[in-house]
Amino acid sequence: MDANLHTLLESHAPADPSAPCLVLPGAPAIDYATLAATSARIAHALVAAGCAPGDRVAVQVDKHWQVLPLYLAALRAGLVYLPLNTAYRKGELDYFFEDARPRVIVCAPERLGVVATLARGATVLTLDAKGGELMDRARAMPATFATIPRAPDDLASILYTSGTTGRSKGAMLTHRNLASNAVALVDAWGFTRGDVLLHALPIYHIHGLFVAVHCALLSGSRLLWLPRFDAREVLAHLPHATVMMGVPTFYTRLLAEPGLDRAACANVRLFVAGSAPLLPETFRAFEARTGHRILERYGMTETGMNASNPLDGARVPGTVGLPLPGVAIRVVDEAGVACAPGAIGEIQIRGPNVCRGYWRKEDKTAEAFTADGWFRSGDLGTFDDRGYLAIVGRGKDMIISGGLNVYPKEIEERIDAMDGVEESAVVGAPDADFGEAVVAFVVARPGHRLTEAGMIAALRADIAGYKCPRRVLFVAELPRNAMGKVQKNVLRERLAAPAAG
Ligand code: MCA
Ligand code: AMP
DSSP: OOOOHHHHHHHTSOSSTTSEEEEOTTSOOEEHHHHHHHHHHHHHHHHHTTOOTTOEEEEEOOOOTTHHHHHHHHHHTTOEEEEOOTTOOHHHHHHHHHHHOOSEEEEOGGGHHHHHHHOTTOEEEEOOTTOHHHHHHHHTSOSOOOOOOOOTTSEEEEEEEOOTTSSOEEEEEEHHHHHHHHHHHHHHTTOOTTOEEEEOSOSSSIIIIIIIHHHHHHTTOEEEEOSSOOHHHHHHHGGGOSEEEEOHHHHHHHHTOTTOSTTTTTTOOEEEEOSSOOOHHHHHHHHHHHSOOOEEEEEETTTEEEEEOOSSSOOOTTOOBEEOTTOEEEEEOTTSOBOOTTOOEEEEEESTTSOOOBTTOHHHHHHHBOTTSOEEEEEEEEEOTTSOEEEEEESSOOEEETTEEEOHHHHHHHHHTSTTEEEEEEEEEEETTTEEEEEEEEEEOTTOOOOHHHHHHHHHTTSOGGGSOSEEEEOSOOOBOTTSOBOHHHHHHHHHSTTOO
């Protein structure tokens, strides 16, 4: 049987093809028939550009509605969809294109100049609000396309996730991975045809692209498609939504809006949070204002969603709930032995949602799995007596800023390469808006000419803005333990202390 995810999604489209799929503020809605015809045309255009099954299609574009049929077109044509954060700059893009060797790159017209210099023979097509070169080519194509059958373990997507060693790794997600997770979530969160999902997330991560989009398409429901998260805009559209998904920053920003109250949320049946820890005080403040208990869940790029608080039943703040059906989660000590309830260990995952490994990085793939086949999350957690999982920390050196992961090593390597820098350490400082903010401690060489502003500006020229330190603090030395390892906890404590900075 064909395991192409597109075949599954298509089989759940509403019987009435004129049913709306994408509701666009200020523009006519896109119905399911238009979505299917557009994805067929784009699939033909990609094939005509030389794409064969298994080829990668890299996409770095703003959130135009055409991105959804572009993603579906890649699935239909058996291609591997590679979404890229629009914040990525030249330094990052160069690495991704070298590693993934896409056949086609779709980018914004204003990035064409830079992307073309990095393309390594790929066809570069533009996509903007009006359509661009991609849609110009697609328009001339037939409105039907015979979906290329795929096996369950064939790749559907590669999503890059930074690594603790500083180099990004492409998580290889298969049709089985994405389909199994989508089916589990629609069921767990009770999606039906009548739902309207307010979509204000970016569409280059698991959260906005797979979790949100698949829940809507697999239930034949609607997406209220907003170009980005703006708290006032979201509040204005909430009365027309039944579900919203967001990172914790969405919720803290909504709480800062005086208009957030029970009336604004009267039509909403479910608020979902994930990608970063939702503070229990945010959970409680949101409940007090709206009557809604936010459903927190836990996922990763490599696994999709793993655990979720229940739709019906107790949603416990400070926990990510219970393993999703079909997903096995264990918490183990350093010897790999399962921990008793209440004890802290590494969270490990097994199931049809877990990726095949990292693109062309066999060594990293081998390191990521235990001998008995469990994926090592690098997160520290504990189960309570009822089987609820709480994430209590990270074994991996990672910062989560506004739901976006920053790996300190990547930033430290760039800082250390600057003239006048002896060494550096990058840590996350508590931040009311982003949860954590990136801060760099720098030991400079005698006679250096470094300044905080100059260093931040130099970094911003090459890497995404959200990864750049908000602050650079010059220090005489970095605290180290007896083994010579930098004690980042000591640096974090300095930042948390009232006199920090
Ligand atoms: C933007 N900026 C940030 C962030 N976002 N800085 C730190 N952390 C951030 N997250 C900076 C930009 O560089 C820019 O600075 C300035 O803020 C304004 O940019 P803008 O895009 O207008 O910001 P914003 O609209 O206020 O964005 C904040 C945001 C956004 C709404 C929280 O970051 C967001 O949508 N985050 C969600 C990310 C997400 O989907 N994560 C899921 C991945 P300047 O102009 O100076 O450069 S994790 C995942 O998928 C797993 C599997 C899971 O479990 O879900
Ligand atoms: P990413 O690889 O970008 O998908 O990020 C995955 C990481 O985000 C996980 O390994 C966790 O550290 C973190 N994460 C995701 N959801 C949650 C959550 N609900 N609470 C705490 N951390 C989370």
